[in-house]
Amino acid sequence: MISDTILIQVCNVSVRFQQYTALDNISLEVQRGEIITLIGPNGAGKSTLVRVVLGLLKPQNGSVYRQAGIRIGYMPQGLSIDPVLPLTVERFLSLGSSNTKSALERVLEEVGAVGLLMRPLQNISGGEMQRVLLARALLREPDLLVLDEPIQGVDIIGQYELYELIAQIRSQRGCGILMVSHDLHIVMSATDQVVCLNQHLCCSGHPETVTKHPAYLELFGARAGRDLAIYTHHHEQGKPNRE
Numbered sequence: 001m002i003s004d005t006i007l008i009q010v011c012n013v014s015v016r017f018q019q020y021t022a023l024d025n026i027s028l029e030v031q032r033g034e035i036i037t038l039i040g041p042n043g044a045g046k047s048t049l050v051r052v053v054l055g056l057l058k059p060q061n062g063s064v065y066r067q068a069g070i071r072i073g074y075m076p077q078g079l080s081i082d083p084v085l086p087l088t089v090e091r092f093l094s095l096g097s098s099n100t101k102s103a104l105e106r107v108l109e110e111v112g113a114v115g116l117l118m119r120p121l122q123n124i125s126g127g128e129m130q131r132v133l134l135a136r137a138l139l140r141e142p143d144l145l146v147l148d149e150p151i152q153g154v155d156i157i158g159q160y161e162l163y164e165l166i167a168q169i170r171s172q173r174g175c176g177i178l179m180v181s182h183d184l185h186i187v188m189s190a191t192d193q194v195v196c197l198n199q200h201l202c203c204s205g206h207p208e209t210v211t212k213h214p215a216y217l218e219l220f221g222a223r224a225g226r227d228l229a230i231y232t233h234h235h236e237q238g239k240p241n242r243e
């Protein structure tokens with residue numbers, strides 16, 4: 001019997017595109033209130049696994065369990081907006097929904113994007129765009145947040161702030177979070193469990209365990225393991241700091 005705290009359970013899933021195997025016998029579980037991060041090189045199958053979780057792609061083998069009535073909020077890697085398209089943040093957040101202006105203002109305040117509501121989407125910064133995309137995902141009142149490269153196009157200070165925000169959202173809302181990241185430094189101190197993919201499941205577990213695993217070190221190199229230890233264990237005023 002599956003626990004009530006389990007939001008998503010992927011069991012022995014394989015996905016093939018003609019002769020190419022994108023995922024081979026992958027299992028993954030996301031529980032309410034925890035942050036799981038998928039890492040791996042380009043072409044490792046991270047986005048394919050996200051599509052399986054979202055129900056956009058049916059695997060050839062294995063099974064996917066989703067908690068009955070689950071609400072999923074999805075934040076894509078990025079958004080390309082035509083510069084001549086007259087689209088404000090308010091209009092963008094309202095697309096396909098019936099949320100009130102006050103509801104939009106509340107969720108923008110939650111993600112630290114107060115004052116953007118009437119701004120043209122084309123005129124906001126990369127960091128502001130990521131916060132708007134996160135706000136749109138939160139408008140679904142999700143049980144599970146799926147974040148695909150949430151720090152894309154954000155500077156190093158903004159990256160840290162976004163990961164802090166994501167952890168805060170988890171704590172306040174009690175939702176589960178499945179996050180995809182290429183970042184190997186800050187993200188390790190902002191997640192509960194790490195799943196390392198390279199078509200197959202290389203290793204998984206607590207960040208400190210994964211960064212010492214031979215499969216992880218083979219993929220990313222021993223230097224990555226040393227750098228991650230520095231980021232994880234040495235802090236200045238609560239923030240990761242390299243020595």
